[in-house]
Amino acid sequence: MKNSRRSxxxxxxxxxxxxxxxxxxxxxxxxxxxxxxxxxATHVGEKALxxxxxxxxxxxxxxxxxxDFAPIIAxxxxxxxxxxxxxxxHEIKWIWQEDYKHVFAEMESKYLNERVEKxxxxxxxxxxxxxxxxxxxxxxxxxxxxxxxxxxxxxxxxGCRFCMAACPYGSRSFNFQDPRPFIDSKKFNPEFPTRMxxxxxKCNFCSERLAVGKLxxxxxASKGAIVFGDxxxxxxxxxxxxxxxxxxxxxxxxxxxxxxxxxx
Amino acid sequence: xxxxxxxxxxxxxxxVLALAGVAGIGFLVYLKQFSFGLGITGLSRDxxxxxxxxxFTFLVGVAAGGVMVVLPYYxxxxxKFGKITILGEFLAVAAISMCLMFIIADLGQPxxxxxxxxxxxxxxxxxxxxxxxxxxxxxNIFVGWIVLEAERNxxxxxxxxxxxxxxxxPWAFGIHTVTAWLYCGLPGRGFWLTAILAPRFLAxxxxxxxxxxxxxxxxxxxFTKFDPGKEAIQTxxxxxxxxxxxxxFFFVCEVFVAMYSNIPEHLTHLQYLFFGIHGHxxxxxxxxxxxxxxxxxxxxxxxxxxxxxxxxxxIACAMLFAGAWIDKGLGLIAGGFVPNPFHQVNEYVPxxxxxxxxxxxxxxxFLVLTILYKIAVGVKEEVTV
Numbered sequence: 001m002k003n004s005r006r007s008x009x010x011x012x013x014x015x016x017x018x019x020x021x022x023x024x025x026x027x028x029x030x031x032x033x034x035x036x037x038x039x040x041a042t043h044v045g046e047k048a049l050x051x052x053x054x055x056x057x058x059x060x061x062x063x064x065x066x067x068d069f070a071p072i073i074a075x076x077x078x079x080x081x082x083x084x085x086x087x088x089x090h091e092i093k094w095i096w097q098e099d100y101k102h103v104f105a106e107m108e109s110k111y112l113n114e115r116v117e118k119x120x121x122x123x124x125x126x127x128x129x130x131x132x133x134x135x136x137x138x139x140x141x142x143x144x145x146x147x148x149x150x151x152x153x154x155x156x157x158x159g160c161r162f163c164m165a166a167c168p169y170g171s172r173s174f175n176f177q178d179p180r181p182f183i184d185s186k187k188f189n190p191e192f193p194t195r196m197x198x199x200x201x202k203c204n205f206c207s208e209r210l211a212v213g214k215l216x217x218x219x220x221a222s223k224g225a226i227v228f229g230d231x232x233x234x235x236x237x238x239x240x241x242x243x244x245x246x247x248x249x250x251x252x253x254x255x256x257x258x259x260x261x262x263x264x
Numbered sequence: 265x266x267x268x269x270x271x272x273x274x275x276x277x278x279x280v281l282a283l284a285g286v287a288g289i290g291f292l293v294y295l296k297q298f299s300f301g302l303g304i305t306g307l308s309r310d311x312x313x314x315x316x317x318x319x320f321t322f323l324v325g326v327a328a329g330g331v332m333v334v335l336p337y338y339x340x341x342x343x344k345f346g347k348i349t350i351l352g353e354f355l356a357v358a359a360i361s362m363c364l365m366f367i368i369a370d371l372g373q374p375x376x377x378x379x380x381x382x383x384x385x386x387x388x389x390x391x392x393x394x395x396x397x398x399x400x401x402x403x404n405i406f407v408g409w410i411v412l413e414a415e416r417n418x419x420x421x422x423x424x425x426x427x428x429x430x431x432x433x434p435w436a437f438g439i440h441t442v443t444a445w446l447y448c449g450l451p452g453r454g455f456w457l458t459a460i461l462a463p464r465f466l467a468x469x470x471x472x473x474x475x476x477x478x479x480x481x482x483x484x485x486x487f488t489k490f491d492p493g494k495e496a497i498q499t500x501x502x503x504x505x506x507x508x509x510x511x512x513f514f515f516v517c518e519v520f521v522a523m524y525s526n527i528p529e530h531l532t533h534l535q536y537l538f539f540g541i542h543g544h545x546x547x548x549x550x551x552x553x554x555x556x557x558x559x560x561x562x563x564x565x566x567x568x569x570x571x572x573x574x575x576x577x578x579i580a581c582a583m584l585f586a587g588a589w590i591d592k593g594l595g596l597i598a599g600g601f602v603p604n605p606f607h608q609v610n611e612y613v614p615x616x617x618x619x620x621x622x623x624x625x626x627x628x629x630f631l632v633l634t635i636l637y638k639i640a641v642g643v644k645e646e647v648t649v
Binding site: 087088089090091093098102103105106132135136137138139140141156157158159160161162164165166167168169170173174175176177178196197198199200251254255256 | 302305312313367370374376377382383385389390394447450453600604
């Protein structure tokens with residue numbers, strides 16, 4: 001009896017010490033990394049690309065055949081360890097191909113021009129200027145960065161899937177089971193985290209590549225069909241494209257203001 | 265008063281054991297979901313919420329419905345309800361417990377649930393839902409317990425409990441309003457994007473909650489020495505009647521707007537639910553069954569003879585409860601997700617494992633209800649003696 005009480009007090013004392021010292025240890029850890037007194041900060045690399053609102057113009061005139069789409073989708077999915085789920089219900093997609101009539105269902109027209117009627121399109125997260133998913137998330141696991149990217153924190157996400165209900169574009173996927181066994185080991189990218197079951201994921205506009213001065217993987221693989229840049233910068237490539245071409249966005253009536261534009 | 269819960273007849277213990285057994289089986293199946301993920305359910309990339317969230321939504325209504333006996337007693341001094349306010353409050357406690365269990369069951373990462381507190385996000389309706397649900401749970405346990413204890417001791421409830429009671433009344437409206445706002449504020453989900461969703465939820469709540477209470481009163485009268493009173497039950501029946509008519513009326517408004525405006529975004533979901541689209545329509549027979557049940561319930565409830573007759577009243581209440589459950593527990597959530605944002609139809613059907621977890625949660629909720637009602641009825645029996 002006495003013995004167990006003593007050990008209990010010991011454990012309780014240690015636990016109290018542990019709780020009490022946590023902030024202190026944190027402070028030490030921080031001091032080691034950033035010098036004394038520094039707060040946790042994000043390092044911006046020298047080569048990092050910056051913008052006020054990243055955006056994209058997809059030129060569908062340059063994307064027609066299956067062979068135009070496959071390398072773009074593969075580039076993205078390989079870069080981000082997107083699993084190839086066997087069941088369609090559990091599919092994980094960051095960027096994929098859909099028909100015009102489904103992507104722009106509200107702009108349905110009874111008699112469409114032949115090319116547009118069968119036009120395949122690339123769809124991905126729109127990185128909306130007013131993202132409804134960010135509004136819905138109860139933990140800020142999905143949030144909008146200063147450069148306009150709508151990001152996911154896979155480690156904070158509780159898997160409530162409110163963001164998936166809130167997204168009017170079907171851009172989000174949920175890990176209904178452990179995705180790791182479904183990642184092609186030959187294509188595994190050790191530089192990007194894999195996900196665990198029970199969290200939501202989606203396109204991140206290749207924030208990890210922008211941080212080291214590279215353009216998004218899909219843009220690189222598109223051979224000029226996708227133009228990427230700062231929508232707020234009038235001199236940027238995207239703005240030049242937008243100035244000289246008629247473009248449309250998905251579901252503009254919803255007020256989300258997508259950052260992905262299509263030249264049809 | 266807790267001792268009343270552990271002193272019971274053989275029948276009571278059999279019921280407790282049976283419910284605990286079913287809840288236990290549900291929990292074992294949940295362990296499978298816990299380790300494998302939500303992939304064991306029928307949910308998909310397109311229909312991301314299903315049975316769990318639908319039960320949660322329906323049960324928030326049942327919980328809010330309890331206020332329909334609390335309000336007349338405390339705000340209008342309707343004495344006949346004095347005996348049964350506790351039944352309304354404890355029903356709310358059991359229903360909210362189920363809601364919370366269903367939310368946890370629906371999370372992909374339940375171990376991270378407390379992130380909602382760690383990173384409070386007032387712009388998210390889910391944050392407010394957490395506050396109103398837990399607040400309502402607390403208010404009902406607290407108020408119910410204090411008032412019941414006072415009754416047992418033969419004294420008037422302490423004065424300081426009154427503010428909590430008054431707070432619990434608008435709070436009941438709040439829980440179902442916020443729950444409706446989870447859905448009706450989402451752009452691009454035409455089925456839910458309607459300002460009448462919250463009023464409709466409340467009407468359905470104030471019909472199904474008290475209807476269930478009537479059924480529970482019949483059971484209590486049959487199996488215990490406590491009689492909730494014929495007149496009280498009849499008054500609840502009138503409340504149920506008005507609420508049900510309001511519920512169906514709101515739904516008709518909904519159907520009118522969607523059909524007359526002929527706007528596809530709003531119309532397709534109703535078409536899917538009631539007629540099926542592109543050859544898909546698993547919910548069609550269910551939705552029509554719900555409509556038939558609700559209309560028949562109205563017929564039985566509006567007619568004074570069938571409302572006064574307790575057999576037909578019981579049948580009406582059961583039909584109403586079942587109809588409202590189909591409407592909210594099956595149609596509302598799946599109907600909002602089908603067709604998907606690409607106007608493609610991918611249907612949702614719950615899996616057997618998902619159904620077992622759901623039944624397990626219901627059993628756990630009924631276990632809570634049984635124990636709470638045992639205490640409440642025990643006190644009532646003591647007082648009458």
